[in-house]
Amino acid sequence: MTTSYFNIMMNHLEHMQFDVAAAAETSLQGMEEDARGRSDAGDCTKLLFVTAGEGRLLTADGEEALKPGDCAMILPGTEHAIEPQNGGTLVFKWCHIRAKYRERDVYKKLGLPLVVNLCSEEAGRLIDTMIRCLPQEGIAARLRVKGAVLELLSLYIERLPEREKRGVEAAPSQEMAKIETVLQYIDDHLMDNVTIEELARLVYLHPNYFIVFFKSMLGCSPIQYVNNRRMEVARQLLLDPKHSVSDVANRIGMKIYYFSRMFKTQTGLTPSRYRKLAAERKGKVSGSDAEALLAAAGKAD
Incomplete structure (x- = not known):
């Protein structure tokens, strides 16, 4: 990742004010229409971590395969569908992050990949922390949730491929x-x-x-x-x-x-x-x- 891309991401993350709106674990089975996880996530950024099974993530720009260890960042307002592999079960943990400013356009210009593989089970434990602490009251619980989000984002950033491998260098906006x-x-x-x-x-x-x-x-x-x-x-x-x-x-x-x-x-x-x-x-x-x-x-x- 070039210095300018790194600096843009760092400055936005350092100034970002956010709340976690929701967090949960979802299990999708088969290919029945009601088993497809379809949502536009409103004004939230959705972070999704696959823990078991295989499937695919569909957006207007195409589709991405999903397998255990994959983490997807779905930007605000992005219509998408999550489907398990035929006859299988896809299990994933997720959280919705509502930021105080709209980062979608900047992140799209950065050309961030929709899915990266984290090669770690830590992401699942971090989302478990959010699931456990979100219903709790008090500043300690809120800090644990925000800390877990920042840790999850750091895992995502660490696994980003180089710009050249993403094809961004060829045609910057x-x-x-x-x-x-x-x-x-x-x-x-x-x-x-x-x-x-x-x-x-x-x-x-x-x-x-x-x-x-x-x-x-x-x-x-x-x-x-x-x-x-x-x-x-x-x-x-x-x-x-x-x-x-x-x-x-x-x-x-x-x-x-x-x-x-x-x-x-x-x-x-x-x-x-x-x-x-x-x-x-x-x-x-x-x-x-x-x-x-x-x-x-x-x-x-």
Whole structure:
């Protein structure tokens, strides 16, 4: 998955506010008309995980085979039918997620596959958590449900095939081509004072319309995105002892006092403290684990 696709998904997921409307397990038998799971799911995104049997998922765009371990993401308003194999039984667990903003168009532009195989039984256990906790009252139950949704989405994202294997690279949409140009330019010019007018000119849009376009694709304003990217790059650079704090600030185009203030606001740690913790843990954990531990330390600092 290219950087721009990854960034689009991450920004939408980080800003997404959602509720789980329903979750259950369904068993379909035979091919009788009343045994076909037909629904448009309304304004909800439906996540479906097959636990037993085989069948197929039909939409207006075609059909996908279903087998144990398969997870399907069916976007809001998508008319579909779920059918078991002739004479067989298809068992699947599912949940309906209602987001606070409409992500369907963005996800369609990303060309996400309808079905991926998770090679894991964890998805079933996560949906069981939703089924068990949804009827319960209290904040703990709600947090467990939301945590299970995020874990399920992470499993789905981890199993996404590369864009090239999905055929997306061959014919990106006009919107995706524009946003890829903008995001690449931002990454190449983090040291510079990137302006809205400058970014808008890249894709031949009026600055006011560009802001609307960018937010619809990334879920945040261009300025927010630039600052977030600067902090992401800074965290990676600070893990390398050869980069001083002032060097990191220069590499992302920020004055050191402003960089330090923004970095602490976002992480709960000063850049120096972050570097010190990274040095202490060097050799003990991998880079990704170090990031997780540093994030936890920031919350407790």
